[in-house]
Amino acid sequence: MSKNFLTRGHARALNRHHKIAVAGVAALGAAAIGLSATPSDASTTTTSEAAPAARISYGTEPIEDVRGTITDQLAASGVKTELIAAKKQAAADAAAEKKAAAAAAKEKVQREREAGEAASRSGDRHWGGERGGAGERAEKPAPKSYSDNLDGWIRESLDIMDKRGIPGSYEGIHRNIIRESSGDPKAINLWDINAQNGIPSKGLLQVIPPTFAAYHVPGTSKNIYDPVANITAACNYAADRYGSMDNVYSAY
Incomplete structure (x- = not known):
């Protein structure tokens, strides 16, 4: 009875070891199969611990010297x-x-x-x-009109003389005209010294041609027999030599 007991106990003990051995063999077999499926040039690292999760740190400092994105550009x-x-x-x-x-x-x-x-x-x-x-x-x-006679000629001459600043009065001009030509605008002296010299006195105030040309007043006729031109030139000459025709009482 004791022999059988030991045998059964031993059998039970072997059975437990056998199970552990079988489990070990099975594990080795699985490992061998895994190694045979792995390429010869590859290496495999097996660990029983899970890989730690990567930690991401967030900074509060601004990032400098970074180029803008396409959107920013x-x-x-x-x-x-x-x-x-x-x-x-x-x-x-x-x-x-x-x-x-x-x-x-x-x-x-x-x-x-x-x-x-x-x-x-x-x-x-x-x-x-x-x-x-x-x-x-x-x-x-x-335009002012003048009569075509001695009175009109004198008055027209006086208006021209007034514009030119030539002194003289109606009375002084009239007095000298009557003495020199008796009021004839075509009068000519052919006997005095001027005539003898070839330059006879002509017109209302008996003016010689050189004097008429020298004292001719612009705006009047250049014809020495023109009554207005003759009076105005003679009065201009008298004003230059005597101060005015009013101061002439004889041949001048």
């Missing part, structure tokens, strides 16, 4: 394009404004010119004082 390019377009538009607007201002100024000048011309035409149709108003001008008086 496109955005910057768009802003630059908009700035260029805005400058072009501003220049165009300024040019248009300047052109409009020049056109307005030109139009204003044209209106003022037309208004002045209209006022001038209106003023020419009216005498001074007849109509008041800015821009209107008095009509110029008609």
